[in-house]
Amino acid sequence: MSTAKTPSSNGKPKVGVYVCHCGINIAGKVNVQETVDFAGTLPNVTVAREYKFMCSDPGQELIQKDLREGLVDRVVVASCSPLMHEPTFRRAMIAADANPFLFQMANIREHVSWVTPDKGAATEKSKALIAAAVARIVLHKPLEKTRVPVNSNALVVGGGIAGIHAALTLADAGRKVYLVEKEPTIGGHMAKFDKTFPTLDCSACILTPKMSAVRSHPNITLWTYSEVAGVEGFVGNFNVKVRRKPRYVKEDLCVGCYECVEACVFKKGVTKDEFNVGLSKRRPIYIPFPQATPLVAVIDPESCVQIKRNKCKKTCVDACERGAIDFDQKEEIKEVEVGAIILATGFKTFDARRISRYGYGKYPNIYTSLEVERMVNAAGPTGGEVHLKNGEKPRTVGIVHCVGSRDSRTNAYCSRVCCMYSLKLAHLIKERTGAEVYNFYIDMRTPGKGYEEFYEKLLKENVHFIRGRVAEISDWATIPEEEGKLVIRAEDTLVGAVRRIPVDMVVLSVGLEPHDDADDVRRKFNISCSHEGWFLERHPKLAPVSTFTDGVFLAGACQGPKDIPDSVAQAGAAAAEALALIDKGYVELEPNTAYVQEEFCSGCKTCVALCPYSAISFNVEKNISSVNGALCKGCGTCVAACPSGALQQNLFTDEQILHEIEGVISYV
């Protein structure tokens, strides 16, 4: 390979090896002194040192001093994962006027001390990794990062409260935002709630002003009934394709007057109303709810007879004076360039049918919490009345917490909101019906501003609290008082007895789960997820809104269960981080690009067709390929495919990799 001039006085590289204790994180399992002694014996190593915390200022100064004094000209740090501190040490190199790519990390924490139970084995493994790093770094050459300008537009995916807040924050800062929502309206779950805990302010009253602000904001392009079809590019320069589903109503002409809905040949609802979570039915042409944004009708192709069978009197078309209805509307693909992406795709509620012993779907008066939210809402299917299937008011109501939460058989995690919303529903049900309300809980979890006080308030309202997980709900009556009732059986762990509470109505406080298509979504955006399916943040404490893919941020419950205040806070944080990226104006790209060694290129053009970024062009005159470094993303596809080995990749040349392997093997 073409070896660049390496910066050393007599042509021989001088490698410094620095082994970190990381407190006892590494030193508890690895014999640090032994590894340092070993490192000192390796070829080209001129300095080998240890320090308690290499990442600390004194640790970095150790390296910088050796560099300045000319004792070393390239550096190996044996410590944690490069994901953690590679940037730290590269900065330290720069500060000492050294090239940051004459640096290599050996990960002896995540790859060794944290996962190797045996001390002897951990020490030996550390030595092998250090030998590998030393063998490879000898071949490193100085490289420069390239700067690429950042597109100042942003994409927000998901139009719930998190997406709305993030979009408004970015738009208010003067950035152009594309907000994509898969439903016909924005608003998400929050639009369905009646009141919000713990203040009991009306959910719609605080949400709808923000929804209309989105609609009217000059910097926001709102695409509802749409989904992201594909994402290409990289941080600062994403190319996003958005699929706009046909709503069969022209958005620019419709004013949301409801004339078409009234005129539909179906005089009554025919299909499950999504907004009322199935408690009522809607017509094939509908507006999800009166404050829907945009306030534009939509035709459901599954139930519209014109779309399904092409024979209908099309009364809706006649009723629309503005001629907005268009049965010929087709799916449309929009393509946009953005610099940053915020994912705010939210959650779904747990399907209570999965716990058969709770009888949801079997007994008529067992509801989920989301259904009751709609029921207590004045604009809901019952006009705010809480009643049983037979129309009567319930006199006793049981609220079962943790349905699909804190349960190893369904979801092990706590859904974080169900204690508080159960308290809220208990209050509202008692207020509307005067019923005796029983809460069955495992633990009361109220760690938020004003939350514990709300719980205190409920205790004073004479709501009953029974501490214990509900075993089953059935209509099995053993005494006359239980006849015709739903009997909730639970162990009361405070009393130390099994209790049977007969009630008229049961509310199952369902937990939160990732969407069914969360895995497809995360693949599209090239991010990771936890084993439960929640999108994974870059760091659980210190980088809670960024992801492992630069330029892609997270907001709201798609990252994990969250209540409204937390979702909004996180959305603001995600917007701020996206702004920080955009306003910097450029991103620096790793110089891990491919290059052609011209003398070996046979001109077979295999690489040209394989490159996913069209970064390789073919020079007909010289009959060789050449790589455009600005377009290359360092994926390595061409390097692996090149039959003559002419293509190499900076930081991953064949020779570097082979040396690294040799380093491990020669040690073993």
Next chain:
Amino acid sequence: MSYIYYPGCSLKSTGRAYEESLLAVFAALDIPLKELEDWNCCGATAYMSISELKAFALSARNFALAERQNGEEDYAEMVVPCAACYLGLNKAHRYLAEYPELRKKIDRALEAGGLKYNDKVHVRHPLDILVNDIPAEKITSQVKKPLEGIKVACYYGCQLVRPYADFDDSHNPQTMDKLIKLLGGEVVDWPLKTRCCGGSLTGTVQDVGIRLSYVLLAEARKRGCDIVATACPLCQFNLECYQKRMSNLYGQELNLPVLYFTQLMGHAFGLESRKLGLNRVFIKPSRVFSKKEGGQYVNS
């Protein structure tokens, strides 16, 4: 596909009616069923509570025998009608796959007996096979005397669906319900279908055991059931044999026939009652069988 039948001790003794009706029904459906040669105890309850290792070894020997009898075929489908055997074998099946240390010991034990187990066994309950392997039409085509108007409480007991709910829901199982409906019977909603029958308590702490059985039957009666269908020899025994005692204790005449679901199938298929072991039951179902749609009894 051929099935290997593992009877276990009950189906050769107190549960003979279960064996007789099972074999008759499988024969009527033309499903080959070959008894496992030289089978031994499954290792259930008593063994399991004293020495797990020995219990697992007993199960493993049955698996090894089933594989050998199965010959070249891919998996041995082991049909296990008794709920206790089903659970015991199923548990062993899982533990042998999940615990390598245990597996090593068991392998050594088998080796001493000249046997080897290669994980090529599926433990199956007849309910699972009849509903999930056999097309519904094949069953309905055999129905000669539909269970018209007969209200059935489908009783699964605990061991078939807990802790392992392999072929059905753990608290609201449906396979037997489906089967009874295919036979033309009416399945009564009865929330106690997986509650304890009393198990071996009827033999040890009798007042508790009998009470547990009584609770089930009283609720079935209350809900208008004509008959209780079971899939477990111990459940059948507990629910049927102590009814007189219950009547004395609780002052309620129950007189509720308790049959194996296979007996009901055989009856609907029009098979001879002696072949179904119906001669062995204490509470005769003849009055129920004479019931016709609309709930009217007719002379049989």
